[in-house]
Amino acid sequence: MKRRSAFADHLFFGSTGSDLFMKPRLLCPGPTPVPEETLLELARPVTFHRSAQFRSVLGSVVADLQQVFCTKNPICVLTSSGTGGMEAALTNVIRPGTKILCCISGRWGERWKNIAKAFGAIVIEVTCPYGEANTPAQLAKALAEHPDAAVVTATLSETSTGVRNDIKGLGAVVKDTKAVFIVDAISGLGVMECRTDDWNIDFCVTGSQKALMLPAGLAFVAVSDKGWKRVDEVLTQGPACSFYFDLRKYRENLKNNDTPFTPANTLIKALSHSLARLKTEGMEKVWQRHERMAAAARAAATGLNLKLFARVNPTAGLTVYEIPSGMDGSVLLGRLEKEHGIRIAGGQDTMKGKIIRLAHMGYIDFFEVLAAVSALEMVLADLGHKVESGAGVAAAQRAFSSWKAGA
Numbered sequence: 001m002k003r004r005s006a007f008a009d010h011l012f013f014g015s016t017g018s019d020l021f022m023k024p025r026l027l028c029p030g031p032t033p034v035p036e037e038t039l040l041e042l043a044r045p046v047t048f049h050r051s052a053q054f055r056s057v058l059g060s061v062v063a064d065l066q067q068v069f070c071t072k073n074p075i076c077v078l079t080s081s082g083t084g085g086m087e088a089a090l091t092n093v094i095r096p097g098t099k100i101l102c103c104i105s106g107r108w109g110e111r112w113k114n115i116a117k118a119f120g121a122i123v124i125e126v127t128c129p130y131g132e133a134n135t136p137a138q139l140a141k142a143l144a145e146h147p148d149a150a151v152v153t154a155t156l157s158e159t160s161t162g163v164r165n166d167i168k169g170l171g172a173v174v175k176d177t178k179a180v181f182i183v184d185a186i187s188g189l190g191v192m193e194c195r196t197d198d199w200n201i202d203f204c205v206t207g208s209q210k211a212l213m214l215p216a217g218l219a220f221v222a223v224s225d226k227g228w229k230r231v232d233e234v235l236t237q238g239p240a241c242s243f244y245f246d247l248r249k250y251r252e253n254l255k256n257n258d259t260p261f262t263p264a265n266t267l268i269k270a271l272s273h274s275l276a277r278l279k280t281e282g283m284e285k286v287w288q289r290h291e292r293m294a295a296a297a298r299a300a301a302t303g304l305n306l307k308l309f310a311r312v313n314p315t316a317g318l319t320v321y322e323i324p325s326g327m328d329g330s331v332l333l334g335r336l337e338k339e340h341g342i343r344i345a346g347g348q349d350t351m352k353g354k355i356i357r358l359a360h361m362g363y364i365d366f367f368e369v370l371a372a373v374s375a376l377e378m379v380l381a382d383l384g385h386k387v388e389s390g391a392g393v394a395a396a397q398r399a400f401s402s403w404k405a406g407a
């Protein structure tokens with residue numbers, strides 16, 4: 001057989017490793033596809049970051065991000081993946097022995113717990129079964145039992161289960177306590193409603209590789225006045241828990257549209273293009289677009305003869321389907337990619353082999369969701385699952401057409 005050139009591999013076969021000519025489609029809940037104009041910016045020569053030009057870019061990026069976060073507060077721009085943003089938020093408000101309540105509805109809620117434990121905090125877990133959401137009543141009870149808790153963490157979009165948590169309701173419970181409210185909005189911000197200021201979020205964290213339509217490499221933390229007070233208070237009690245992630249350095253530098261360390265300035269410049277898209281569309285419309293695609297992806301489940309994993313409040317950024325019992329999930333995912341170029345995600349850790357996760361956030365549109373549903377129909381049927389050709393696609397189309405905002 002004639003060997004393909006590396007260029008042909010790259011151009012036509014993507015990561016699928018298939019011999020078939022096809023266009024690879026990335027429908028994972030991070031990283032997500034990057035729009036063309038953002039990719040073009042990423043292809044430009046690297047520039048020096050301590051310049052008036054870069055400061056003006058950072059200034060406008062932060063201003064645009066404030067619209068996405070729905071906040072008037074400063075937003076720290078960190079060079080790290082999303083978890084770095086989570087670690088930054090936590091290490092600025094805890095020290096060994098601090099009591100912290102972690103709302104946990106899946107693997108990402110557990111990440112808060114694991115970071116807090118790594119820094120010696122005392123963790124009280126507020127849990128619910130996978131597939132369900134943390135409730136404000138549950139948190140209120142835990143806060144009443146632990147009035148000395150200084151921090152509460154939660155997850156907007158629990159990407160591991162496809163559940164959306166009621167951040168507004170949870171924030172209202174934390175608001176009048178002394179605790180600061182920290183939210184992982186990494187796969188939710190820029191997808192669905194998230195009002196950092198109005199919902200009393202003191203530290204709102206996101207990353208670049210989800211709805212912000214960039215490669216991985218940047219994390220963002222919006223901090224409220226109550227949040228900054230807690231940062232200052234913790235520092236009167238002893239040395240800081242972090243050097244690189246000491247948020248006061250970012251706040252100080254931000255006053256001159258600068259960063260304390262070398263920023264990923266190429267990514268920040270590219271971000272300005274992705275943000276321009278969101279700004280042009282307007283956040284309410286952005287949220288509606290995602291809700292509509294999510295409604296269609298959920299409706300597809302009936303046609304696909306699959307169960308949805310989220311039993312309550314499904315998130316708008318991805319849809320999680322259960323793998324039919326007896327079917328090998330890795331075969332299903334492998335064939336979707338090899339035969340159709342469709343890359344969707346499986347379950348993580350304990351959820352491995354039990355679910356598939358179809359993302360519809362950022363630069364993914366309805367017709368890509370339809371493509372994934374169509375490919376699922378074909379592969380599922382071939383694996384012996386009872387599914388009628390076209391049924392999933394038809395259900396998704398009907399839901400998409402009849403969708404109404406606020407209904």
Ligand SMILES: *Cc1c(COP(=O)(O)O)cnc(C)c1O
Nearest residue numbers: 030081082083108159186187207
């Ligand atoms: C993707 C994701 C993260 C990602 O963290 P990384 O450090 O960027 O891998 C964190 N939380 C949630 C809810 C996510 O969806």
